[in-house]
Amino acid sequence: MAAEQKQNSIQTRNLNLWYGEFQALKSVSVDVKNGLITALIGPSGCGKTTLLRCFNRINERFPYVRTQGEIVILGKNIYDPDVSLIELRKSVGMVFQRPNPIPISVYENVLFGLRIHHRLGHFKKAYLEEIVEKSLTEVGLWKDLRDRLKVKATTLQLEQQQKLCIARLLPLKPEIILMDEPCSALDVEGTRSIEDLMYKLRGRYTIVIVTHNMAQARRVSDECIFMLLGEKIEHSRTEDLFLKPQNPKTGEYIEGRYG
Amino acid sequence: MNDMSESDRLPTLPKRSVVSMAGEKLLEFIIRLSGISAIVFVLAIFFFIFREAAPIFFSENFNLVKFLFNAEWYPTSVTNVRYGTLALTVGSISVTLLAMSIAVPFGLGSAVYISEFCSPRLKEALKIIIELLAAIPSVVWGFIGLTVMSRTIISLTGAPVGVNLLNGGLILALMSVPIIVSIAEDALKAVPDSYREAALALGATNWQVVYRVLLPSAKNGLLAAVLLGIGRSVGETMAVLMATGHAVQIPHGLLDSVRTLTANIAAELGEASASSDHYHVLFLTGVLLFILTFAVNLTADFVIRGIRRK
Structure with missing residues (x-):
């Protein structure tokens, strides 16, 4: 039991979710393994983004969302009343479909997380600069941006913006990084470099990525979860899912019969 | 023979009528005019207020410095x-x-x-x-x-x-x-x-x-x-x-x-x-x-x- 807990970063049990009257997730139970890259795939409207947005409870900002069931992240059911949303979101970072840096400087974007969780003047300037350098180096932006840290982040190229959105998660030392179609706004080069970056981060962080692009899921992920109409259809290692799908619906989707 | 009749039937793009083109020009002109009118009105208002005010500068009872900085x-x-x-x-x-x-x-x-x-x-x-x-x-x-x-x-x-x-x-x-x-x-x-x-x-x-x-x-x-x-x-x-x-x-x-x-x-x-x-x-x-x-x-x-x- 303890070993299983350690192995899985995210465990959902009978997760149901409604947008008003519409049920978007139907009794979903998945186990996301620690340190791996797990891809959520499926046609539009299958609930993959909804599921992803449950993992940091960002869904709940809309009052018409109702959730039922259990999600255990790092050994704790995140729907328990004594869960701190702030701590949860510090451990579970999120990258969005459209790069969404905040319209302040690159430097401040990287430090945004630290700034909101600590009092002003809590850190020495040298320490903060070190963190910015480390985070930007990690995502491969330091060389390009070291002289442009004061530039407004929204003026960067989309690819740089998306990398910055990943970099700003790192100072909070998250365990899990959720990515919601992180490459859909990027060109081929941008997509490749984000995928390379994911591969670099693999192992240190548990990464869950939602993607429309099946080739991308195949390239980057260790495991795949196939969803359809709000239900989990199949979850297995990526090669197995693509080469030997167990469920005929999975097979048909992979062959492109629908979707 | 067959080719000929085929090319005869090629559709042509209908032209716009003169009225429609003139109408568009007219509309454009009206829109431009209403855009510029704001400037005209502001200037006109300023002009008329100033015209009514101007004679005071020639009155012997008036002094601009006193007008601005005197409280009486x-x-x-x-x-x-x-x-x-x-x-x-x-x-x-x-x-x-x-x-x-x-x-x-x-x-x-x-x-x-x-x-x-x-x-x-x-x-x-x-x-x-x-x-x-x-x-x-x-x-x-x-x-x-x-x-x-x-x-x-x-x-x-x-x-x-x-x-x-x-x-x-x-x-x-x-x-x-x-x-x-x-x-x-x-x-x-x-x-x-x-x-x-x-x-x-x-x-x-x-x-x-x-x-x-x-x-x-x-x-x-x-x-x-x-x-x-x-x-x-x-x-x-x-x-x-x-x-x-x-x-x-x-x-x-x-x-x-x-x-x-x-x-x-x-x-x-x-x-x-x-x-x-x-x-x-x-x-x-x-x-x-x-x-x-x-x-x-x-x-x-x-x-x-x-x-x-x-």
């Missing part, structure tokens, strides 16, 4: 006519400052509440009520100042008169809040939702989202809201005429009565005989008012540009 306003004195508007200018500015110091925090605060914190149903209700507040005629505000507010001020502070700077400032604040709220709310609504999600996903609280993300992102719109509030306050006439006590003096405290530039024009223009010195000097007061609001707008414009360049 005795336009109808038989022996010693004095046209000093300093007290009026100070009156206008002090009432506006007081009104803004109340209206800006309340206005921006309620805009933040409406746009970020309240439930959708309450939001609709609040917006309707605030619009209703904006629709109250200024003379009705004046009534409230003259009666309810005046009595309250007297009973709370023991001031001899209830119509004074405080009264005018409060009334003006109430009048500017709806404008500030609706413009500021628009500015906040225009901030992309993805910024909010970015901050929330990093563990920010709602309040942190407001002051770390929304206020910096929407600062131009918020500044515009404040400026429109100032414009409203400086230009308001009827309500301040009724609520400020209409005494020409430089106020020394909140409970002193004052008179504003606008109220002065409204009250005296009817009595001044046409093309008398008094009449012309009132128009010059209008020019002064015009320059004042223009200066406010211009500064704001520069401030916004400055922010943008950063």
Whole structure:
């Protein structure tokens, strides 16, 4: 039991979710393994983004969302009343479909997380600069941006913006990084470099990525979860899912019969 | 043979009629005209006010320095006519400052509440009520100042008169809040939702989202809201005429009565005989008012540009 807990970063049990009257997730139970890259795939409207947005409870900002069931992240059911949303979101970072840096400087974007969780003047300037350098180096932006840290982040190229959105998660030392179609706004080069970056981060962080692009899921992920109409259809290692799908619906989707 | 009949049947793109093309040109012209008309109107208004004011510069009773920096306003004195508007200018500015110091925090605060914190149903209700507040005629505000507010001020502070700077400032604040709220709310609504999600996903609280993300992102719109509030306050006439006590003096405290530039024009223009010195000097007061609001707008414009360049 303890070993299983350690192995899985995210465990959902009978997760149901409604947008008003519409049920978007139907009794979903998945186990996301620690340190791996797990891809959520499926046609539009299958609930993959909804599921992803449950993992940091960002869904709940809309009052018409109702959730039922259990999600255990790092050994704790995140729907328990004594869960701190702030701590949860510090451990579970999120990258969005459209790069969404905040319209302040690159430097401040990287430090945004630290700034909101600590009092002003809590850190020495040298320490903060070190963190910015480390985070930007990690995502491969330091060389390009070291002289442009004061530039407004929204003026960067989309690819740089998306990398910055990943970099700003790192100072909070998250365990899990959720990515919601992180490459859909990027060109081929941008997509490749984000995928390379994911591969670099693999192992240190548990990464869950939602993607429309099946080739991308195949390239980057260790495991795949196939969803359809709000239900989990199949979850297995990526090669197995693509080469030997167990469920005929999975097979048909992979062959492109629908979707 | 077959090829021939095929090419005969090739469809041709229908041409536009002359009427339709001319109509479009005409429409374009009309639209351009209405765009330019704003400039024409502003210039025309300035021109006519200035034309009515100009003769005063040739009057022996008039001195521009005294007009601007003397607080004595005795336009109808038989022996010693004095046209000093300093007290009026100070009156206008002090009432506006007081009104803004109340209206800006309340206005921006309620805009933040409406746009970020309240439930959708309450939001609709609040917006309707605030619009209703904006629709109250200024003379009705004046009534409230003259009666309810005046009595309250007297009973709370023991001031001899209830119509004074405080009264005018409060009334003006109430009048500017709806404008500030609706413009500021628009500015906040225009901030992309993805910024909010970015901050929330990093563990920010709602309040942190407001002051770390929304206020910096929407600062131009918020500044515009404040400026429109100032414009409203400086230009308001009827309500301040009724609520400020209409005494020409430089106020020394909140409970002193004052008179504003606008109220002065409204009250005296009817009595001044046409093309008398008094009449012309009132128009010059209008020019002064015009320059004042223009200066406010211009500064704001520069401030916004400055922010943008950063």
